[in-house]
Amino acid sequence: MTHAIWFMTGLSSQRDMIRAIKTAVPEITIVASHQQPRYEILAEADYAYLEPALSLKQTHANTADIEPMLVFMAEVVKKHQVAAIHVGRNSGWFEGHRTTIEAWGVTLITGARGLTGFAIADNKLAFANHMQALGLPVVPTLGAATLAELEQIFQRQPFGETDFCIKPAHGIYGMGFWHLDTRARLVDADTKRMHPDIYLAAARLDSNRGHEFCPQVVMPFLPGIERSVDIVIDQGKVITAVGRCKQDAIQYFERSGAAFELALACAEQLGLDGLINVQTRDDASGKPLLLEANLRPSGGICFSLSSRVNLPALFAQYVTGLRSATDIQAQVAACFTPAYVRSTSTVLPLPLSLPSLNALPLPGTTRLPLAATLDLETI
Ligand SMILES: Nc1ncnc2c1ncn2[C@@H]1O[C@H](COP(=O)(O)OP(=O)(O)O)[C@@H](O)[C@H]1O
Ligand SMILES: [Mg+2]
Structure with missing residues (x-):
């Protein structure tokens, strides 16, 4: 088994996750790709690519052979012997092509297996109805x-x-x-x-x-405390998790309590898969209610590093076969340390010129060359 993981276009935490994995587990090769020339993300990976545009209309597996995205993905998987691909955006499209993608010998991580999980999590009304039917407390x-x-x-x-x-x-x-x-x-x-x-x-x-x-x-409107629980989960089986309790600008970490357990139950019941996030909020009496499930890592996933638990690194080790669930659970139990954090804003200086990135046409204007490797050395 190879130890390469590929992060495709994701949401807000892609850069932080790649850095967190790189620092903790340098033996994992990280491939990153994005629909846009996002230097701050792509420059962190060992190999970086711009993705071809995604034609969202073609969602059926029988169009697989004409999809530029699939051709591109097959090429990258083969070149770097990728063990797992994580997608954070347009996940339903990738989910629709799971069979084709996994036939290349790679694990696809979208947040859920099958489109039902997406249909429920993407719609806050459907989510509330579903949770209520399952008997889980929801707003x-x-x-x-x-x-x-x-x-x-x-x-x-x-x-x-x-x-x-x-x-x-x-x-x-x-x-x-x-x-x-x-x-x-x-x-x-x-x-x-x-x-x-x-x-x-x-x-x-x-x-x-x-x-x-x-x-x-x-x-x-729920006046109580809000929590965000980041969860590593394998087809509905929780591997590990860290909760963040938000009180104004301060957040602190926890791994127990009614809200934490509720978030895990929600993820399990939905059969989620990957690195996902469930949010709760307390009502006036202090009882936690489910707010939503996000089938992707939260923006604050890497805050958990302050609690001595590097969730992205554990996730990467798990999906590339480097560590077992039991091993991860033992480490988290030994390392987790409650801590308070405050989020700050910062900036990243960009090089004065980004020749390799700028040389490539922007997605949507011209079809990008397949497997357009960015020469990050020259940036
Ligand atoms: N019922 C509620 N009571 C109080 N605050 C809420 C409620 N629903 C949402 N919020 C606030 O709005 C934010 C966004 O809502 P959320 O359901 O997480 O949707 P999304 O993150 O998908 O926009 C929450 O993090 C929370 O701070
Ligand atoms: Mg939210």
């Missing part, structure tokens, strides 16, 4: 597929006097989340608080101007 969730439905929900006041909140059914990064509070003033917009009448007026204005309504979910 009560109402769906509004149209503006008329939203207006009705606002009128009915289904949560009584409790503050409520709204967010897109298919959201990410907290975009479109609003805490709807009749006491909110204009200055509160910075803290994502808005008067419900203002929200409705804005939604109507959008509609009058011809903008399509994005399905929303409406739910009680």
